[in-house]
Amino acid sequence: xxxxxxxxxxxxxxxxxxxxxxxxxxxxxxxxxxxxxxxxxxxxxxxxxxxxxxxxxxxxxxxxxxxxxxxxxxxxxxxxxxxxxxxxxxxxxxxxxxxxxxxxxxxxxxxxxxxxxxxxxxxxxxxxxxxxxxxxxxxxxxxxxxxxxxxxxxxxxxxxxxxxxxxxxxxxxxxxxxxxxxxxxxxxxxxxxxxxxxxxxxxxxxxxxxxxxx
Numbered sequence: 001x002x003x004x005x006x007x008x009x010x011x012x013x014x015x016x017x018x019x020x021x022x023x024x025x026x027x028x029x030x031x032x033x034x035x036x037x038x039x040x041x042x043x044x045x046x047x048x049x050x051x052x053x054x055x056x057x058x059x060x061x062x063x064x065x066x067x068x069x070x071x072x073x074x075x076x077x078x079x080x081x082x083x084x085x086x087x088x089x090x091x092x093x094x095x096x097x098x099x100x101x102x103x104x105x106x107x108x109x110x111x112x113x114x115x116x117x118x119x120x121x122x123x124x125x126x127x128x129x130x131x132x133x134x135x136x137x138x139x140x141x142x143x144x145x146x147x148x149x150x151x152x153x154x155x156x157x158x159x160x161x162x163x164x165x166x167x168x169x170x171x172x173x174x175x176x177x178x179x180x181x182x183x184x185x186x187x188x189x190x191x192x193x194x195x196x197x198x199x200x201x202x203x204x205x206x207x208x209x210x211x212x213x214x
């Protein structure tokens with residue numbers, strides 16, 4: 001799970017899984033873009049303590065993970081792992097500028113694609129289906145990243161008890177999460193056949209972009 005501001009979705013996900021499955025085999029990487037200090041400052045009612053106390057054996061919590069640059073911000077021991085799924089609900093830069101949010105969606109899909117299992121992995125990305133969100137070109141960017149759309153399903157918050165959609169910026173207007181779709185993408189031929197090459201190429205690109213920003 002990436003971009004989980006207050007970790008309420010990670011907690012709800014683990015709660016859901018533990019209700020119907022043997023939890024011994026469940027492993028979730030719950031990550032935030034913010035540092036631990038920033039999470040505490042922005043979301044005083046976050047779910048970190050509940051997540052750790054209730055599901056500490058199943059969940060690894062990571063901070064300062066950039067969903068658009070996973071090769072550069074994930075810990076070294078995770079950079080060779082292929083995940084069953086990478087989930088990002090309501091990606092947003094915090095700025096109401098369409099081109100910046102399009103770039104966020106595009107770069108997330110490009111970064112996450114090489115990290116899902118080549119044949120069975122999935123990327124889940126949830127967006128509202130109204131302006132400006134529906135113009136963020138998620139399907140087009142997924143195709144460019146070597147992904148294929150499997151299906152788009154209505155996002156139902158009631159299936160995730162305790163999950164609260166939080167805004168990127170503290171104090172920003174709350175977003176109505178109704179009328180949203182979760183788009184589920186799977187690896188296309190290029191990702192499925194050459195996963196290591198795809199990962200190495202994306203990592204090189206992200207290193208170059210990081211160097212340009214410094």
